[in-house]
Amino acid sequence: MPQTRSIQPAVLLLDDGTVYHGKAFGKIGTAAGELCFNTGMTGYQEVFTDPSYKGQVLIMNNCYVGNYGVKKDDVESDSVKISGLICKNISYNYSRQMADGSLEKFLDENNLVAIHDVDTRALVAHIRSKGAMNCIISSEILDVEQLKGKLKQVPSMEGLALCAEVSTKEAYNVGNPDAEIRIAVLDNGVKRNMLKCLSEKGAYLQVFPTDTPFEECEKFKPHAYFVSNGPGDPAPLKYAVDTVKQILNANKPMFGICLGHQLLALANDIPTYKMHHGHRGLNHPVKNLATGRCEITTQNHGFAVDPKAIAASETVEVTHVNLNDASIEGIRIKNKPAFSVQYHPESTPGPYDSRYLFDDFFNMIKANM
Numbered sequence: 179m180p181q182t183r184s185i186q187p188a189v190l191l192l193d194d195g196t197v198y199h200g201k202a203f204g205k206i207g208t209a210a211g212e213l214c215f216n217t218g219m220t221g222y223q224e225v226f227t228d229p230s231y232k233g234q235v236l237i238m239n240n241c242y243v244g245n246y247g248v249k250k251d252d253v254e255s256d257s258v259k260i261s262g263l264i265c266k267n268i269s270y271n272y273s274r275q276m277a278d279g280s281l282e283k284f285l286d287e288n289n290l291v292a293i294h295d296v297d298t299r300a301l302v303a304h305i306r307s308k309g310a311m312n313c314i315i316s317s318e319i320l321d322v323e324q325l326k327g328k329l330k331q332v333p334s335m336e337g338l339a340l341c342a343e344v345s346t347k348e349a350y351n352v353g354n355p356d357a358e359i360r361i362a363v364l365d366n367g368v369k370r371n372m373l374k375c376l377s378e379k380g381a382y383l384q385v386f387p388t389d390t391p392f393e394e395c396e397k398f399k400p401h402a403y404f405v406s407n408g409p410g411d412p413a414p415l416k417y418a419v420d421t422v423k424q425i426l427n428a429n430k431p432m433f434g435i436c437l438g439h440q441l442l443a444l445a446n447d448i449p450t451y452k453m454h455h456g457h458r459g460l461n462h463p464v465k466n467l468a469t470g471r472c473e474i475t476t477q478n479h480g481f482a483v484d485p486k487a488i489a490a491s492e493t494v495e496v497t498h499v500n501l502n503d504a505s506i507e508g509i510r511i512k513n514k515p516a517f518s519v520q521y522h523p524e525s526t527p528g529p530y531d532s533r534y535l536f537d538d539f540f541n542m543i544k545a546n547m
Contacts, residue, residue: 221527366408
């Protein structure tokens with residue numbers, strides 16, 4: 179396989195004025211967004227296509243990216259969702275025989291601006307110290323002062339509602355129409371493997387746009403609701419919070435993941451907050467408070483629910499906590515058939531430790547049918 183090399187220079191500028199110089203990869207252009215990092219060593223294609231990354235420039239902390247190429251089935255949505263990519267080393271060639279092509283070709287086809295030959299370990303250490311911030315990558319503008327002007331125009335992730343940009347525009351169905359269980363899925367940026375996990379357990383799904391009213395969802399006659407992950411700040415999503423409140427008032431079983439977890443908290447007067455630098459990767463330890471067991475989990479979130487407000491709540495109970503920083507990773511509503519987790523039990527990419535949560539959801543549904 180022929181090997182190609184890009185000699186086009188590229189610049190990475192952070193909001194605090196820090197500058198990194200590297201080489202261009204993917205589309206020649208300019209991209210900006212909130213800077214975040216992922217610690218996973220595999221699953222880069224699934225990560226790049228995760229709708230929850232909308233509006234973010236991603237640092238891959240692993241030293242090499244692209245070494246096993248790309249495959250058309252290894253995606254979580256129909257396109258790359260990250261705004262830009264930062265890597266240490268790029269593999270132009272790939273070793274997986276079943277791959278459809280190289281990462282370079284994949285990024286070109288998805289018009290993604292990327293920079294490599296950057297000390298990503300130093301960059302991640304900087305973000306862990308200083309916190310998440312906006313940044314801009316460019317392989318067409320190398321003048322730092324000009325990039326500073328463009329970076330000032332990039333909105334903060336805090337207060338930014340992005341679900342409508344990644345949600346389906348029209349409702350669609352997944353699974354067997356004759357299935358015993360019908361689940362309404364509120365698509366805030368749902369990952370494909372979440373739908374697969376639900377349908378393979380024997381549910382017929384109707385996936386609704388993020389802003390679909392509860393009354394419209396009820397026309398499907400669902401036995402339960404699944405509230406998906408998604409990008410941006412949950413606080414501005416008043417319509418989604420209202421829908422979750424209506425689900426709870428109707429005593430319909432509900433399972434929320436990631437943003438869905440935050441929306442369940444907001445619907446119970448538990449506020450959310452922006453984290454210092456978020457959790458993203460495949461190896462985050464979470465303790466199940468009911469069993470006492472630790473689960474190694476996949477995570478991707480920059481917001482979390484307020485532990486002090488939960489401690490003062492009479493109706494919301496904590497079910498899971500992060501063993502690294504004690505942040506809230508799961509809740510349940512004491513007087514309602516509803517629960518949620520902050521992490522990703524569908525685990526693409528990542529470990530299968532938390533797949534039991536889908537079993538818990540189906541058991542809850544059957545108990546309420």
